Amino acid sequence: MKYGFSEKVKHLKSSAVRDILKVINQGNIISFAGGLPEESLFPTEAVDKAFHKAITSNNKALQYGETEGVAALRNALAERMEKKGLTRNAEDILITSGSQQAIDLFSRVMFNKGDIILAENPTYLAALQVFESYEANVVAVESDDDGMVISDLEEKIIKLKPKCIYVVPTYSNPTGKVWSLERRLKLLELANKHHVVIFEDDPYGELQFDQAAAPPSIASLDENDIVLYTSTFSKTVVPAMRIGWIVGPHQIIRIMAQAKQATDLHTNSISQHALVHLLNDFDIDAHIQTIRETYLERMLVMKELLDTVELEGLEYIEPKGGMFFWVTLPESINTTTLLDVAVKEGVAFVPGAPFYVSDPEQNTLRLNFTNSSPNLIREGMEKLVKVLESANEYI
Amino acid sequence: MKYGFSEKVKHLKSSAVRDILKVINQGNIISFAGGLPEESLFPTEAVDKAFHKAITSNNKALQYGETEGVAALRNALAERMEKKGLTRNAEDILITSGSQQAIDLFSRVMFNKGDIILAENPTYLAALQVFESYEANVVAVESDDDGMVISDLEEKIIKLKPKCIYVVPTYSNPTGKVWSLERRLKLLELANKHHVVIFEDDPYGELQFDQAAAPPSIASLDENDIVLYTSTFSKTVVPAMRIGWIVGPHQIIRIMAQAKQATDLHTNSISQHALVHLLNDFDIDAHIQTIRETYLERMLVMKELLDTVELEGLEYIEPKGGMFFWVTLPESINTTTLLDVAVKEGVAFVPGAPFYVSDPEQNTLRLNFTNSSPNLIREGMEKLVKVLESANEYI
CATH class of the missing domain: 3.90.1150.10 (Aspartate Aminotransferase, domain 1)
Structure with missing residues (x-):
């Protein structure tokens, strides 16, 4: 057939x-x-203990759960992010099946055919795949060692009226580059001036070689509810759990949760509860x-x-x-x-x-x-x- | 903003x-x-043991995995389905994050705005939500105690040229109805005649009160590669794992796997490996x-x-x-x-x-x-x- x-x-x-x-x-x-x-x-032993605790503590943890994610995990994440200068309520966090799903759900609720997304060139391949699957048009912004070239970014914002600027500003895949603080602030300034949402994809942010030199996330510099920030436990715990999260403007997070409900009801909650135990019982830092x-x-x-x-x-x-x-x-x-x-x-x-x-x-x-x-x-x-x-x- | x-x-x-x-x-x-x-x-104790084995046997199981799902689980599912008369290769199976995701991925690769889906009335609410989110039009077919009324079904197939017939034929949500064998065969006959794909949603099929009276799945009666069948471990093991699967025409499954890759890379593979151990070590039947x-x-x-x-x-x-x-x-x-x-x-x-x-x-x-x-x-x-x-x- x-x-x-x-x-x-x-x-x-x-x-x-x-x-x-x-x-x-x-x-x-x-x-x-x-x-x-x-x-x-x-950390196999710690993961094993955490799962054992998650599975045997309470049968409720094995039942259907909330689409937004396990509350204790969202609280723990809010605390962890606050230590890195990103202050958000747990209600502004959505737990996702890896940060890949955060990119997908965001795209689903934001992009119509032909919408423009500005991105670095080169950039994360699998994000391009998602954007293209929603028929959005990704346009490259010139970059140098410090991040996007601001003059080119401004010109393209004015000319193309993008719906979103997608960036992987910290130890990016594929280039390993890290944006300077100055460029981060300039990006925010332009995004605010022209009302464009920034999507900050940060799977590698914790993997810095010189902790003193680690730049703040763009989301932590955001004062106008304009940045969505996603990260994951795939690089710091284990990828097989598929636990990521996204944090940002409540209105967008809430609608992404509605989309997630239709997509897969909620993320594996045994893994979510296990992560809560891991963050409590194990020195993840x-x-x-x-x-x-x-x-x-x-x-x-x-x-x-x-x-x-x-x-x-x-x-x-x-x-x-x-x-x-x-x-x-x-x-x-x-x-x-x-x-x-x-x-x-x-x-x-x-x-x-x-x-x-x-x-x-x-x-x-x-x-x-x-x-x-x-x-x-x-x-x-x-x-x-x-x-x-x-x-x-x-x- | x-x-x-x-x-x-x-x-x-x-x-x-x-x-x-x-x-x-x-x-x-x-x-x-x-x-x-x-x-x-x-089965908390068995689930606990299965996860312990999955986590401690091999660190490879904690690494990124294949989008299609863990091979051993797909093989185990092919064997289990074969015992119920549904013969398919493991390659025709996609592991999903619950059967809800199977409905979503199928819809994503099949439906354009305005495409017609025929469904029972009433039917599974969260499937309707997904279909509507892809701007497909769901049209109700008259039903009685034995399933869809065949004359109404045929009339609507001819008139509306639907892309898909969505059915929950066994102990349905919400009505608890079960389709007769005769209606299952008639549905297949019409679908074949008019080249319409059938989507059989079967989360409750294993929960029959009289095993002798359990009807065969529509997919097991399919001789023309026209039925997609989805089920889940949410009702037979635990919902929190979010493990479902879909089986059907290889061409559709392959494209759904591509869509899944963009959506969330792959389903939580600790849970998939745990299920393999559970199916081996525990008498799930x-x-x-x-x-x-x-x-x-x-x-x-x-x-x-x-x-x-x-x-x-x-x-x-x-x-x-x-x-x-x-x-x-x-x-x-x-x-x-x-x-x-x-x-x-x-x-x-x-x-x-x-x-x-x-x-x-x-x-x-x-x-x-x-x-x-x-x-x-x-x-x-x-x-x-x-x-x-x-x-x-x-x-």
Whole structure:
């Protein structure tokens, strides 16, 4: 039988990166391609205890729950965020099935076909997928090392009247960049002046290498109820729980909760109750500090080997946190072609092109340093260095 | 600030029933209003063991997982369904965050604005909410005790060219009805003839009181890849896990998986792995048999008291499974008005009107018998009997 699908299906793309990962995962390849946290750091014992407590304390916790999320978890999150300068009531928080769902629910209640979203270029691929599935038009704003270029942002706000500005300002995926405080404030100023909502996607904010240098979230600087902020426990506890949250203007959060009710009633509440116990009984901040130190060590090993590459025109951004190196090669080199060579040598990365809103730079690539041991990073990077040094042969 | 929402928001309604439940849950009221399973029957010890095993066996289980679902769970589901006559490959199964998400993802990939969906009247309220949020038009088909009236169904298929027929054919919510085998076959015949997809929503199929009399699912009778079938562990294990699944034509399942990837990457995989262990280590069929016996006993207590009501014109359907009585009062009585009286007396039900696609019968109500002990049912029903017998005073 021939099935008739909705128009929306045309705008639904499978992730290019996921397709690449499928191929890579089949072979015996050292992969810097994915965006996975280190499994050996998972706080398994604490998670086990927390789930045991959640399951055995009260059968009510196993019943249907509230769409907005478990109240105790929303309270705990409000407290945690307050310590980082983001003051919001628990009622302004919606618990989501990972922060991916926060992006999806926000898009569902905000965007009509043809609405404009301004974004960095490159930016988080799976957000682009969601925006496109709602037939919104994402427009790239020029960026430099400190964030969006304010003159270009203002020009595009005035000309295009966007409904939203989407940013990943802290240790972004894919570039690892962090916005300066000045740019954060300028973005807020422009958003307020022109009444544009800011969506701040912050999955990596806790993974800073130098805690003293961590910038405040844009949401914590918001005085006019204009910023939505989403984050997740996927990088600080375990991804399998799929627990994220979004906080922001109550009116938007309330309507997103209505959308969530139709979507999946509520997020897995065993995991929500377990998180409440984990936050009470386990020193999550000490755990996050261990994650930071481990990732910093791995980043430095990767950097050490990247610095040995003899290839004129190779540049990279040294990450101040997060999970990724962003590498630019000479313009003549296409990293999608180069990936085939690398895979044959037993090492993998992700080409940068799929992360671009428009005008992809084919000579870019992303390297993950969090999911391989220092030894494996060394081994893989030695292969990759050779591939990069021979890159000019494959033009 | 004034926020601009999407057009879709206009079609997003909060559940009328949920709003009623909020009021009811505040007071000291015996509630037959919700649709909750009995908490004391939750297999807490087995669930606890299963989660412990899932969390401690392998840190890989705590990492990001596949969008389609944990392979071992999909295999286990394929085996379980095969025993009930529904033969499908594991690849044709998508694990969802409750069966509510199956309805939502299906709607997202299938429906354009104005597409027609045929449904029973009344039917599952939260499915109507989803269909309306995608701006599809739901049209009611006449039903009797055996299912949809085939002549009306055929007429509407020919006239309206629907994209889908949505049915809850087994111990439905809200009516508790079960379709005859003959009607199931006739529905399939018409759907095949006119190339209309059937969506079979079956959350209650395992809760039959007389196992010998349980009808086959429509999906198990499908020979032409035309039926999508969804079910859940919310009624047989615990709702808080939010694990459902959908099985059907591979092409549709594959596209739904793409939509799910954008929506929430994948369903909580700790719960998925725990379910695999639960299905291996625990006799879930014996557990389901206990649930059936408990619910049958409660249904009979409620029936005994319903039978004592002295009110000319009161009719009800005796459920053969599931969780609900559907009661029709004399036409002059409005159950929304009557609910206020009942709540003052300390007992609650849900008025039937919100469950209707169109032309609501204001004199109907739904009673849940699964979430109260026999004693509480007796106590609540004694109050309700008085309210019903005085119903004519409130016309």
